[in-house]
Amino acid sequence: xxxxxxxxxxxxxxxxxxxxxxxxxxxxxxxxxxxxxxxxxxxxxxxxxxxxxxxxxxxxxxxxxxxxxxxxxxxxxxxxxxxxxxxxxxxxxxxxxxxxxxxxxxxxxxxxxxxxxxxxxxxxxxxxxxxxxxxxxxxxxxxxxxxxxxxxxxxxxxxxxxxxxxxxxxxxxxxxxxxxxxxxxxxxxxxxxxxxxxxxxxxxxxxxxxxxxxxxxxxxxxxxxxxxxxxxxxxxxxxxxxxxxxxxxxxxxxxxxxxxxxxxxxxxxxxxxxxxxxxxxxxxxxxxxxxxxxxxxxxxxxxxxxxxxxxxxxxxxxxxxxxxxxxxxxxxxxxxxxxxxxxxxxxxxxxxxxxxxxxxxxxxxxxxxxxxxxxxxxxxxxxxxxxxxxxxxxxxxxxxxxxxxxxxxxxxxxxxxxxxxxxxxxxxxxxxxxxxxxxxxxxxxxxxxxxxxxxxxxxxxxxxxxxxxxxxxxxxxxxxxxxxxxxxxx
Numbered sequence: 001x002x003x004x005x006x007x008x009x010x011x012x013x014x015x016x017x018x019x020x021x022x023x024x025x026x027x028x029x030x031x032x033x034x035x036x037x038x039x040x041x042x043x044x045x046x047x048x049x050x051x052x053x054x055x056x057x058x059x060x061x062x063x064x065x066x067x068x069x070x071x072x073x074x075x076x077x078x079x080x081x082x083x084x085x086x087x088x089x090x091x092x093x094x095x096x097x098x099x100x101x102x103x104x105x106x107x108x109x110x111x112x113x114x115x116x117x118x119x120x121x122x123x124x125x126x127x128x129x130x131x132x133x134x135x136x137x138x139x140x141x142x143x144x145x146x147x148x149x150x151x152x153x154x155x156x157x158x159x160x161x162x163x164x165x166x167x168x169x170x171x172x173x174x175x176x177x178x179x180x181x182x183x184x185x186x187x188x189x190x191x192x193x194x195x196x197x198x199x200x201x202x203x204x205x206x207x208x209x210x211x212x213x214x215x216x217x218x219x220x221x222x223x224x225x226x227x228x229x230x231x232x233x234x235x236x237x238x239x240x241x242x243x244x245x246x247x248x249x250x251x252x253x254x255x256x257x258x259x260x261x262x263x264x265x266x267x268x269x270x271x272x273x274x275x276x277x278x279x280x281x282x283x284x285x286x287x288x289x290x291x292x293x294x295x296x297x298x299x300x301x302x303x304x305x306x307x308x309x310x311x312x313x314x315x316x317x318x319x320x321x322x323x324x325x326x327x328x329x330x331x332x333x334x335x336x337x338x339x340x341x342x343x344x345x346x347x348x349x350x351x352x353x354x355x356x357x358x359x360x361x362x363x364x365x366x367x368x369x370x371x372x373x374x375x376x377x378x379x380x381x382x383x384x385x386x387x388x389x390x391x392x393x394x395x396x397x398x399x400x401x402x403x404x405x406x407x408x409x410x411x412x413x414x415x416x417x418x419x420x421x422x423x424x425x426x427x428x429x430x431x432x433x434x435x436x437x438x439x440x441x442x443x444x445x446x447x448x449x450x451x452x453x454x455x456x457x458x459x460x461x462x463x464x465x466x467x468x469x470x471x472x473x474x475x476x477x478x479x480x481x482x483x484x485x486x487x488x489x490x
Contacts, residue, residue, distance in 0.1 A: 001094050003063050003076045006038075009093050010078070010086055014069055017076035021062035026091045026158055028083075030056035038094060040087040040158075041066040049083070065090065088157035088189030095165035099192040099228070102164075103128075103173040105309060106188075108222045109199030109236075111355045112302050113177045114138045115294070115330045116199060119306040123323040124173040127315060132172040136160070138349075139331055139459045144169055154182035157190045178226075180218040188226060195312045196222045197234040197305055201241035202354035204382065216241055223249055232312035236301065237263055257308035258301075265308040270300045274336075274344075274366055279303050288317050292324040296334045296362040332458025334359065337478045342448035343369065345482075347474045349458025351378065351405065353388040356455060360396035369449030370398040374442045375456050376435065377419055379410030386415065390422030397453075399445065400429040403438035405456045406464040435463065435472065440481045454478060 004020045024036035030052035033039050039056035041049030041064065053064055053073060063076040065086050070077040080086040092099070103124065107117045114137055121135040121142070131145035136155055141148045144167050154177060164170060178196075182188050201216055223233045223245065233249055236242040238258035246256055257265040268287070269280040272295065279300045281288045290303050303324055310320045329335060337345040344367070350359045356375065364371050373393045377386045393400045402419050404412040412433045423429050432438040442452050454474045457463075463472035 001096070006090060006093055007078055010065075010089060011081055013079040013081065015076070015078035016069075016071055017063070017073060019063075019076040021076060023062060023094050026087070026094050026162070027056075027061075028087055028156070028158065030059065030061075033057075033059040033061040035060040035062065037061050038063045038065065038090060040064075040083055040090065041068075042083050042087065043067055082186060084186040085189040088161075088186065088191065090190075091158040091161040092190035095161045097161045097164050097190075099190075102171055103313070104191065104193045104228075105173075105175050105195045105197065105313070106178040106191075106193040106222050106226065107176070107197045107199065108178045108180070108183070108219050109197075110202045110204050110352060111358065112199040112298060112305070114349070115299065115302045115333050116197065116305045116309075117175050117177050118330045119302060119323060119327055120175045120197075120309060122327050123306060123310060123315065123319060124175060126319050126322055126326075128172040131169065133175065134160075134171040134173070135175040137175075137177040143167070144171070152179075152182070152187075154179045154187060156187050161190065178222050180215055183221040183226075184218040191226060192228045192231070193222070193226055194228055194231050195234055195309055196227050196231065197309050198223070198236060198239075198242055198245055199301070199305060200236055200239040200354070202352060204352045204385065216244075220245060220248070223252075234305065234308045234312050236305065238301075253312075255308045255312045257304045265304055265311060267300060267304055270297070272297050272300070272362065272366065277303065281307055283307065283311065283317070288320075290321055290324045293328045294324075294330070294334070295336075295366075296359065297365070298358045298362065299334075332460070334362075335458070335475065337475050339479070339482050341446075341482060343446040343450040343452065345443070345446075345452045345454065345478050347454050347458060347478070349460075350375075350455045351457075353385055353392040356389055356392040357396055359453060359455065360393065363451050363453055364396060367449075367451040369447065369451065371396075372399045372401065372442050372445055372450060372452045373397040374401045374403060374435075374438050374452065374454045375419075376403045376405035376412075377415055377456070378405045379408035379412070379415055381408075383418060386418035387422030390419040392422075394423045394427045394429075398428065400427070401438045401442045401445075402429060402431045403435045404433050404463070404465075405435075406460075406462075407466075408464050409467060412465075436477055436481075439474070439477050440485070443478070443481050443485060452478075 033056035039061040124133045135142040232253040237256040259267045266282040271278045278291045332349045335347045461473045462469040
Protein backbone atom coordinates (compact mmCIF):
# COMPACT_ATOMS: atom_id res chain seq x y z
CA UNK A 1 0.00 0.00 0.00
CA UNK A 2 1.26 3.49 -0.81
CA UNK A 3 1.51 6.25 1.77
CA UNK A 4 -0.99 8.43 -0.09
CA UNK A 5 -3.56 5.61 -0.21
CA UNK A 6 -3.12 5.00 3.52
CA UNK A 7 -3.49 8.62 4.61
CA UNK A 8 -6.80 8.82 2.74
CA UNK A 9 -8.12 6.20 5.18
CA UNK A 10 -6.92 7.98 8.32
CA UNK A 11 -7.92 11.18 10.07
CA UNK A 12 -4.91 13.39 9.28
CA UNK A 13 -4.50 16.86 10.74
CA UNK A 14 -1.43 17.78 8.71
CA UNK A 15 1.32 16.01 6.81
CA UNK A 16 4.62 16.55 5.09
CA UNK A 17 7.71 14.99 3.64
CA UNK A 18 6.58 15.02 0.04
CA UNK A 19 7.26 11.32 -0.57
CA UNK A 20 4.84 8.53 -1.43
CA UNK A 21 6.60 5.34 -0.30
CA UNK A 22 5.19 1.83 -0.60
CA UNK A 23 4.53 0.49 2.89
CA UNK A 24 5.02 -3.18 3.69
CA UNK A 25 4.85 -3.24 7.48
CA UNK A 26 3.81 -1.32 10.60
CA UNK A 27 5.51 -1.01 13.99
CA UNK A 28 5.39 1.08 17.14
CA UNK A 29 8.80 -0.22 18.26
CA UNK A 30 11.67 1.69 16.61
CA UNK A 31 13.96 -1.32 17.13
CA UNK A 32 11.94 -3.34 14.60
CA UNK A 33 11.70 -0.58 11.97
CA UNK A 34 13.17 -1.22 8.53
CA UNK A 35 12.81 -0.33 4.86
CA UNK A 36 9.15 -0.13 3.90
CA UNK A 37 7.94 0.13 7.47
CA UNK A 38 5.59 2.71 8.96
CA UNK A 39 6.67 3.83 12.42
CA UNK A 40 3.77 4.89 14.67
CA UNK A 41 4.88 7.04 17.61
CA UNK A 42 2.88 6.13 20.71
CA UNK A 43 2.55 8.52 23.65
CA UNK A 44 3.20 6.00 26.42
CA UNK A 45 2.76 6.40 30.17
CA UNK A 46 6.51 6.64 30.72
CA UNK A 47 8.07 7.13 27.28
CA UNK A 48 7.11 9.37 24.34
CA UNK A 49 7.54 7.53 21.05
CA UNK A 50 8.57 10.78 19.36
CA UNK A 51 11.95 10.38 21.05
CA UNK A 52 12.57 7.33 18.85
CA UNK A 53 11.51 8.71 15.47
CA UNK A 54 15.11 9.41 14.44
CA UNK A 55 16.13 5.88 15.45
CA UNK A 56 13.26 4.39 13.41
CA UNK A 57 14.20 6.48 10.37
CA UNK A 58 17.87 5.58 10.74
CA UNK A 59 16.83 1.91 10.62
CA UNK A 60 15.01 2.55 7.35
CA UNK A 61 11.43 3.47 8.30
CA UNK A 62 9.72 4.93 5.24
CA UNK A 63 7.02 6.96 7.00
CA UNK A 64 5.96 8.20 10.45
CA UNK A 65 2.65 8.79 12.22
CA UNK A 66 2.60 10.92 15.36
CA UNK A 67 0.18 12.96 17.46
CA UNK A 68 2.57 15.88 16.98
CA UNK A 69 3.66 17.56 13.71
CA UNK A 70 7.12 16.46 12.57
CA UNK A 71 8.28 19.11 10.05
CA UNK A 72 11.95 18.14 10.52
CA UNK A 73 11.29 14.48 9.71
CA UNK A 74 13.21 13.43 6.55
CA UNK A 75 10.55 10.90 5.48
CA UNK A 76 6.81 11.12 4.86
CA UNK A 77 4.92 11.99 8.04
CA UNK A 78 1.41 12.77 9.24
CA UNK A 79 -0.10 14.13 12.42
CA UNK A 80 -3.09 12.15 13.72
CA UNK A 81 -5.40 12.82 16.71
CA UNK A 82 -4.84 9.36 18.23
CA UNK A 83 -1.69 7.42 17.43
CA UNK A 84 -2.99 4.26 19.09
CA UNK A 85 -6.16 4.27 17.02
CA UNK A 86 -4.14 5.03 13.89
CA UNK A 87 -1.79 2.13 14.71
CA UNK A 88 -4.59 -0.43 14.45
CA UNK A 89 -6.31 1.13 11.45
CA UNK A 90 -3.03 1.55 9.55
CA UNK A 91 -2.02 -2.04 10.35
CA UNK A 92 -5.26 -3.46 9.00
CA UNK A 93 -4.86 -1.44 5.80
CA UNK A 94 -1.14 -2.09 5.22
CA UNK A 95 -1.41 -5.82 5.91
CA UNK A 96 -4.57 -6.06 3.80
CA UNK A 97 -6.77 -7.78 6.40
CA UNK A 98 -10.48 -8.07 5.58
CA UNK A 99 -12.31 -8.53 8.89
CA UNK A 100 -15.52 -9.32 6.98
CA UNK A 101 -13.97 -12.69 6.13
CA UNK A 102 -13.15 -13.57 9.75
CA UNK A 103 -15.90 -14.58 12.17
CA UNK A 104 -14.95 -12.72 15.34
CA UNK A 105 -16.22 -12.72 18.91
CA UNK A 106 -15.10 -10.30 21.63
CA UNK A 107 -15.78 -11.07 25.30
CA UNK A 108 -15.68 -8.32 27.92
CA UNK A 109 -16.64 -7.99 31.59
CA UNK A 110 -15.00 -8.26 35.00
CA UNK A 111 -15.41 -11.98 35.67
CA UNK A 112 -16.00 -15.00 33.46
CA UNK A 113 -14.17 -13.73 30.36
CA UNK A 114 -11.55 -16.47 30.26
CA UNK A 115 -13.84 -19.47 30.72
CA UNK A 116 -16.41 -18.05 28.31
CA UNK A 117 -13.69 -17.37 25.72
CA UNK A 118 -12.39 -20.94 26.04
CA UNK A 119 -15.91 -22.30 25.58
CA UNK A 120 -16.36 -20.11 22.49
CA UNK A 121 -13.03 -21.25 21.11
CA UNK A 122 -14.13 -24.87 21.39
CA UNK A 123 -17.53 -24.05 19.88
CA UNK A 124 -15.98 -22.40 16.83
CA UNK A 125 -13.41 -25.19 16.50
CA UNK A 126 -16.28 -27.64 16.17
CA UNK A 127 -17.58 -25.50 13.30
CA UNK A 128 -14.36 -24.43 11.54
CA UNK A 129 -11.67 -26.89 12.68
CA UNK A 130 -9.08 -26.57 15.45
CA UNK A 131 -6.31 -24.71 13.64
CA UNK A 132 -8.74 -22.33 11.92
CA UNK A 133 -9.75 -20.68 15.21
CA UNK A 134 -7.42 -18.19 16.87
CA UNK A 135 -7.91 -17.10 20.48
CA UNK A 136 -6.37 -14.31 22.52
CA UNK A 137 -6.88 -14.19 26.26
CA UNK A 138 -5.50 -14.02 29.77
CA UNK A 139 -3.88 -17.47 29.78
CA UNK A 140 -2.53 -18.09 26.26
CA UNK A 141 -2.65 -16.92 22.69
CA UNK A 142 -3.62 -19.58 20.13
CA UNK A 143 -2.67 -18.96 16.51
CA UNK A 144 -2.80 -21.54 13.72
CA UNK A 145 -2.50 -24.44 16.15
CA UNK A 146 0.41 -22.89 18.07
CA UNK A 147 0.33 -21.44 21.58
CA UNK A 148 2.27 -18.58 23.14
CA UNK A 149 2.29 -17.02 26.57
CA UNK A 150 -0.09 -14.07 26.88
CA UNK A 151 1.77 -10.84 27.67
CA UNK A 152 -1.51 -8.89 27.91
CA UNK A 153 -5.11 -10.08 28.15
CA UNK A 154 -5.66 -8.30 24.84
CA UNK A 155 -2.73 -7.88 22.44
CA UNK A 156 -2.19 -4.83 20.22
CA UNK A 157 -4.22 -5.09 17.02
CA UNK A 158 -1.02 -4.55 15.00
CA UNK A 159 0.33 -7.86 16.34
CA UNK A 160 -2.81 -9.71 15.28
CA UNK A 161 -2.90 -8.18 11.79
CA UNK A 162 0.82 -8.83 11.30
CA UNK A 163 0.42 -12.47 12.32
CA UNK A 164 -2.62 -12.97 10.08
CA UNK A 165 -0.69 -11.56 7.12
CA UNK A 166 2.24 -13.89 7.81
CA UNK A 167 0.13 -17.00 8.40
CA UNK A 168 0.04 -19.60 5.66
CA UNK A 169 -3.49 -20.57 6.73
CA UNK A 170 -5.64 -17.58 7.63
CA UNK A 171 -8.01 -17.78 10.60
CA UNK A 172 -11.66 -18.51 9.87
CA UNK A 173 -12.59 -17.23 13.32
CA UNK A 174 -11.09 -15.26 16.21
CA UNK A 175 -12.15 -15.24 19.86
CA UNK A 176 -10.74 -12.50 22.07
CA UNK A 177 -10.97 -11.40 25.67
CA UNK A 178 -11.32 -7.63 25.32
CA UNK A 179 -10.10 -5.82 28.43
CA UNK A 180 -11.23 -2.37 29.52
CA UNK A 181 -7.60 -1.22 29.23
CA UNK A 182 -7.43 -2.28 25.57
CA UNK A 183 -10.68 -0.46 24.81
CA UNK A 184 -9.75 2.73 26.65
CA UNK A 185 -6.34 2.78 24.97
CA UNK A 186 -7.69 1.83 21.50
CA UNK A 187 -5.47 -1.25 21.34
CA UNK A 188 -8.20 -3.07 19.40
CA UNK A 189 -8.62 -0.33 16.76
CA UNK A 190 -9.08 -1.90 13.33
CA UNK A 191 -10.74 -5.04 14.67
CA UNK A 192 -14.45 -5.65 14.13
CA UNK A 193 -16.62 -8.27 15.81
CA UNK A 194 -19.65 -10.25 14.67
CA UNK A 195 -20.58 -10.67 18.31
CA UNK A 196 -19.67 -8.77 21.47
CA UNK A 197 -20.40 -10.51 24.78
CA UNK A 198 -20.83 -8.78 28.16
CA UNK A 199 -20.47 -11.03 31.22
CA UNK A 200 -20.83 -8.60 34.17
CA UNK A 201 -19.21 -5.58 35.80
CA UNK A 202 -17.95 -5.43 39.38
CA UNK A 203 -15.21 -3.43 41.09
CA UNK A 204 -11.75 -3.86 39.58
CA UNK A 205 -9.09 -1.78 37.83
CA UNK A 206 -9.95 1.44 39.67
CA UNK A 207 -6.22 2.15 39.71
CA UNK A 208 -6.58 2.72 35.95
CA UNK A 209 -10.16 3.96 35.60
CA UNK A 210 -11.12 6.97 37.69
CA UNK A 211 -14.50 5.50 38.65
CA UNK A 212 -16.92 2.64 38.01
CA UNK A 213 -18.67 4.94 35.56
CA UNK A 214 -15.48 5.33 33.54
CA UNK A 215 -14.87 1.57 33.78
CA UNK A 216 -18.37 0.92 32.42
CA UNK A 217 -17.97 3.33 29.52
CA UNK A 218 -14.69 1.65 28.53
CA UNK A 219 -16.48 -1.72 28.37
CA UNK A 220 -19.37 -0.20 26.45
CA UNK A 221 -17.01 0.81 23.64
CA UNK A 222 -16.86 -2.81 22.46
CA UNK A 223 -20.52 -2.53 21.50
CA UNK A 224 -20.62 1.06 20.23
CA UNK A 225 -17.35 1.16 18.26
CA UNK A 226 -16.21 -2.36 17.41
CA UNK A 227 -19.18 -4.40 16.20
CA UNK A 228 -19.51 -5.06 12.49
CA UNK A 229 -22.61 -3.69 10.70
CA UNK A 230 -25.34 -6.03 11.91
CA UNK A 231 -23.08 -7.40 14.67
CA UNK A 232 -24.91 -8.53 17.80
CA UNK A 233 -24.46 -7.65 21.44
CA UNK A 234 -24.89 -10.57 23.86
CA UNK A 235 -25.60 -9.26 27.36
CA UNK A 236 -26.08 -10.71 30.85
CA UNK A 237 -29.15 -8.78 32.00
CA UNK A 238 -29.06 -10.23 35.52
CA UNK A 239 -26.14 -7.87 36.06
CA UNK A 240 -27.19 -4.26 36.82
CA UNK A 241 -24.65 -2.83 34.38
CA UNK A 242 -25.82 -5.39 31.82
CA UNK A 243 -29.39 -4.16 32.24
CA UNK A 244 -28.17 -0.61 31.68
CA UNK A 245 -26.13 -1.61 28.63
CA UNK A 246 -29.12 -3.38 27.08
CA UNK A 247 -31.28 -0.28 27.62
CA UNK A 248 -28.66 2.01 26.10
CA UNK A 249 -28.24 -0.28 23.09
CA UNK A 250 -31.98 -0.63 22.51
CA UNK A 251 -32.70 -0.67 18.78
CA UNK A 252 -29.51 -2.61 18.02
CA UNK A 253 -29.42 -6.39 17.46
CA UNK A 254 -29.31 -7.90 20.98
CA UNK A 255 -29.41 -11.33 22.59
CA UNK A 256 -29.90 -11.17 26.35
CA UNK A 257 -29.34 -13.96 28.87
CA UNK A 258 -29.92 -14.59 32.56
CA UNK A 259 -32.47 -15.82 35.08
CA UNK A 260 -34.83 -12.87 34.57
CA UNK A 261 -38.10 -13.49 32.73
CA UNK A 262 -37.28 -11.05 29.93
CA UNK A 263 -34.01 -12.77 28.92
CA UNK A 264 -33.90 -14.20 25.40
CA UNK A 265 -31.88 -17.14 26.71
CA UNK A 266 -33.31 -17.80 30.17
CA UNK A 267 -31.86 -19.96 32.93
CA UNK A 268 -34.72 -22.14 34.18
CA UNK A 269 -32.88 -24.58 36.43
CA UNK A 270 -29.40 -25.80 37.30
CA UNK A 271 -27.52 -28.43 39.29
CA UNK A 272 -23.93 -28.02 40.42
CA UNK A 273 -21.59 -30.68 41.77
CA UNK A 274 -17.86 -31.42 41.90
CA UNK A 275 -18.12 -33.57 38.78
CA UNK A 276 -20.59 -31.69 36.60
CA UNK A 277 -22.77 -28.64 36.08
CA UNK A 278 -26.12 -28.91 34.32
CA UNK A 279 -28.22 -25.97 33.23
CA UNK A 280 -31.72 -25.98 31.77
CA UNK A 281 -32.46 -23.09 29.43
CA UNK A 282 -35.55 -21.66 27.82
CA UNK A 283 -34.69 -20.51 24.32
CA UNK A 284 -37.47 -19.17 22.08
CA UNK A 285 -39.94 -21.36 23.96
CA UNK A 286 -37.76 -24.47 23.70
CA UNK A 287 -36.15 -26.26 26.63
CA UNK A 288 -32.45 -26.97 26.17
CA UNK A 289 -30.25 -28.87 28.65
CA UNK A 290 -26.48 -28.36 28.74
CA UNK A 291 -24.05 -30.42 30.81
CA UNK A 292 -20.37 -29.78 31.44
CA UNK A 293 -17.65 -31.07 33.74
CA UNK A 294 -16.87 -27.46 34.65
CA UNK A 295 -17.69 -27.02 38.35
CA UNK A 296 -19.32 -24.07 40.08
CA UNK A 297 -22.49 -21.99 39.86
CA UNK A 298 -20.70 -19.24 37.93
CA UNK A 299 -20.28 -21.79 35.12
CA UNK A 300 -24.07 -21.84 34.82
CA UNK A 301 -23.69 -18.28 33.53
CA UNK A 302 -20.64 -19.11 31.41
CA UNK A 303 -22.52 -21.96 29.70
CA UNK A 304 -25.58 -19.76 29.22
CA UNK A 305 -23.40 -17.02 27.74
CA UNK A 306 -22.08 -19.62 25.30
CA UNK A 307 -25.63 -20.58 24.26
CA UNK A 308 -26.58 -16.92 23.83
CA UNK A 309 -23.48 -16.20 21.72
CA UNK A 310 -24.18 -19.27 19.60
CA UNK A 311 -27.70 -17.95 19.02
CA UNK A 312 -26.26 -14.61 17.91
CA UNK A 313 -23.86 -16.40 15.55
CA UNK A 314 -26.50 -18.76 14.14
CA UNK A 315 -24.90 -21.91 15.57
CA UNK A 316 -27.26 -24.68 16.66
CA UNK A 317 -27.75 -26.08 20.16
CA UNK A 318 -26.48 -29.53 19.15
CA UNK A 319 -23.05 -27.96 18.61
CA UNK A 320 -23.36 -26.05 21.89
CA UNK A 321 -24.08 -29.31 23.75
CA UNK A 322 -21.05 -30.99 22.17
CA UNK A 323 -18.93 -28.00 23.15
CA UNK A 324 -20.03 -28.09 26.80
CA UNK A 325 -19.33 -31.81 26.99
CA UNK A 326 -15.87 -31.36 25.41
CA UNK A 327 -14.50 -28.70 27.80
CA UNK A 328 -13.30 -30.42 30.97
CA UNK A 329 -11.41 -27.60 32.68
CA UNK A 330 -9.90 -24.18 32.13
CA UNK A 331 -6.43 -23.71 33.67
CA UNK A 332 -6.58 -21.89 36.99
CA UNK A 333 -10.37 -21.75 37.10
CA UNK A 334 -11.78 -24.00 39.84
CA UNK A 335 -8.80 -26.19 39.05
CA UNK A 336 -8.80 -29.18 41.42
CA UNK A 337 -5.30 -30.24 42.47
CA UNK A 338 -4.86 -34.04 42.27
CA UNK A 339 -3.94 -35.16 45.80
CA UNK A 340 -4.33 -38.44 47.64
CA UNK A 341 -5.80 -36.53 50.56
CA UNK A 342 -8.98 -36.69 52.68
CA UNK A 343 -9.60 -33.04 51.81
CA UNK A 344 -9.87 -31.12 48.53
CA UNK A 345 -7.72 -28.28 47.20
CA UNK A 346 -8.70 -25.92 44.39
CA UNK A 347 -6.64 -23.24 42.67
CA UNK A 348 -8.61 -20.33 41.21
CA UNK A 349 -7.80 -16.99 39.59
CA UNK A 350 -10.41 -15.12 41.67
CA UNK A 351 -8.81 -11.74 42.43
CA UNK A 352 -11.79 -9.42 42.87
CA UNK A 353 -14.37 -9.29 45.69
CA UNK A 354 -17.15 -10.55 43.42
CA UNK A 355 -15.04 -13.40 42.02
CA UNK A 356 -14.11 -14.53 45.54
CA UNK A 357 -17.78 -14.52 46.57
CA UNK A 358 -18.67 -16.60 43.49
CA UNK A 359 -15.96 -19.20 44.04
CA UNK A 360 -16.29 -19.51 47.80
CA UNK A 361 -20.09 -19.60 47.84
CA UNK A 362 -20.02 -22.34 45.21
CA UNK A 363 -17.54 -24.45 47.18
CA UNK A 364 -19.50 -23.83 50.38
CA UNK A 365 -22.68 -25.22 48.87
CA UNK A 366 -21.01 -28.34 47.47
CA UNK A 367 -18.52 -29.16 50.22
CA UNK A 368 -19.38 -30.86 53.53
CA UNK A 369 -16.50 -29.67 55.73
CA UNK A 370 -14.82 -26.35 56.51
CA UNK A 371 -13.72 -23.96 53.80
CA UNK A 372 -10.22 -22.47 54.16
CA UNK A 373 -9.16 -19.72 51.77
CA UNK A 374 -5.58 -18.66 50.99
CA UNK A 375 -5.57 -15.28 49.23
CA UNK A 376 -3.84 -11.94 48.80
CA UNK A 377 -4.16 -8.89 46.58
CA UNK A 378 -1.92 -7.53 43.84
CA UNK A 379 0.33 -4.54 44.41
CA UNK A 380 0.25 -1.36 42.29
CA UNK A 381 -3.42 -1.95 41.58
CA UNK A 382 -6.77 -0.78 42.96
CA UNK A 383 -6.20 -0.43 46.71
CA UNK A 384 -9.86 0.15 47.52
CA UNK A 385 -10.79 -3.46 46.78
CA UNK A 386 -8.37 -4.97 49.34
CA UNK A 387 -10.57 -4.63 52.41
CA UNK A 388 -13.56 -5.68 50.28
CA UNK A 389 -11.73 -8.90 49.39
CA UNK A 390 -11.04 -9.52 53.08
CA UNK A 391 -14.72 -9.04 53.84
CA UNK A 392 -15.75 -11.33 50.96
CA UNK A 393 -13.62 -14.16 52.38
CA UNK A 394 -14.80 -13.57 55.96
CA UNK A 395 -18.42 -13.76 54.84
CA UNK A 396 -18.05 -16.85 52.63
CA UNK A 397 -15.31 -19.03 54.15
CA UNK A 398 -14.69 -20.58 57.58
CA UNK A 399 -11.06 -19.58 57.93
CA UNK A 400 -8.55 -17.47 56.01
CA UNK A 401 -4.82 -17.34 55.45
CA UNK A 402 -3.95 -13.87 54.16
CA UNK A 403 -0.75 -13.72 52.13
CA UNK A 404 1.00 -12.13 49.14
CA UNK A 405 -0.25 -12.25 45.58
CA UNK A 406 1.98 -10.26 43.20
CA UNK A 407 3.17 -7.40 45.43
CA UNK A 408 5.06 -5.84 42.51
CA UNK A 409 6.72 -2.64 43.78
CA UNK A 410 4.68 -2.41 47.00
CA UNK A 411 5.53 -3.62 50.49
CA UNK A 412 3.65 -6.93 50.86
CA UNK A 413 3.15 -6.31 54.57
CA UNK A 414 1.30 -3.08 53.74
CA UNK A 415 -0.96 -4.93 51.29
CA UNK A 416 -1.78 -7.56 53.91
CA UNK A 417 -2.63 -4.82 56.41
CA UNK A 418 -5.05 -3.28 53.91
CA UNK A 419 -6.76 -6.67 53.43
CA UNK A 420 -7.01 -7.27 57.19
CA UNK A 421 -9.05 -4.08 57.60
CA UNK A 422 -11.95 -5.94 55.99
CA UNK A 423 -11.73 -9.03 58.22
CA UNK A 424 -13.50 -8.96 61.60
CA UNK A 425 -11.17 -9.61 64.53
CA UNK A 426 -13.26 -12.59 65.67
CA UNK A 427 -13.11 -14.32 62.28
CA UNK A 428 -10.53 -17.16 62.30
CA UNK A 429 -7.60 -15.96 60.24
CA UNK A 430 -3.84 -15.74 60.12
CA UNK A 431 -1.48 -13.60 58.06
CA UNK A 432 1.63 -15.14 56.49
CA UNK A 433 3.31 -12.91 53.89
CA UNK A 434 5.34 -15.74 52.32
CA UNK A 435 2.85 -17.37 49.92
CA UNK A 436 4.67 -20.70 49.97
CA UNK A 437 4.43 -20.88 53.77
CA UNK A 438 0.82 -19.70 53.67
CA UNK A 439 -0.10 -22.65 51.45
CA UNK A 440 1.71 -25.05 53.78
CA UNK A 441 -0.16 -23.57 56.74
CA UNK A 442 -3.55 -23.98 55.08
CA UNK A 443 -2.87 -27.62 54.19
CA UNK A 444 -1.76 -28.33 57.75
CA UNK A 445 -5.06 -26.91 59.00
CA UNK A 446 -7.23 -29.01 56.66
CA UNK A 447 -9.16 -31.92 58.17
CA UNK A 448 -11.04 -34.77 56.43
CA UNK A 449 -13.91 -33.34 54.38
CA UNK A 450 -12.49 -29.81 54.31
CA UNK A 451 -11.76 -27.78 51.20
CA UNK A 452 -8.86 -25.38 50.65
CA UNK A 453 -9.17 -22.70 47.97
CA UNK A 454 -5.92 -21.02 46.92
CA UNK A 455 -7.13 -17.88 45.18
CA UNK A 456 -5.73 -14.99 43.19
CA UNK A 457 -3.13 -16.37 40.80
CA UNK A 458 -4.80 -19.31 39.09
CA UNK A 459 -2.91 -20.15 35.90
CA UNK A 460 0.00 -17.78 36.64
CA UNK A 461 3.38 -19.45 37.08
CA UNK A 462 5.21 -16.49 38.60
CA UNK A 463 5.20 -14.09 41.51
CA UNK A 464 6.31 -10.52 40.82
CA UNK A 465 8.31 -8.93 43.65
CA UNK A 466 10.09 -5.57 43.29
CA UNK A 467 9.81 -5.73 39.51
CA UNK A 468 11.30 -9.23 39.26
CA UNK A 469 9.27 -12.28 38.27
CA UNK A 470 10.10 -15.43 40.24
CA UNK A 471 8.76 -18.83 39.24
CA UNK A 472 5.77 -19.64 41.43
CA UNK A 473 2.90 -21.97 40.59
CA UNK A 474 0.15 -22.49 43.18
CA UNK A 475 -0.59 -26.02 41.94
CA UNK A 476 3.07 -27.00 42.15
CA UNK A 477 3.36 -25.52 45.62
CA UNK A 478 0.27 -27.37 46.86
CA UNK A 479 1.54 -30.71 45.53
CA UNK A 480 5.02 -30.12 46.96
CA UNK A 481 3.73 -29.05 50.38
CA UNK A 482 1.39 -32.05 50.61
CA UNK A 483 4.08 -34.52 49.52
CA UNK A 484 6.56 -33.15 52.06
CA UNK A 485 3.97 -33.20 54.86
CA UNK A 486 3.05 -36.79 53.98
CA UNK A 487 6.71 -37.87 53.96
CA UNK A 488 7.32 -36.16 57.27
CA UNK A 489 4.31 -37.90 58.83
CA UNK A 490 5.87 -41.28 58.04
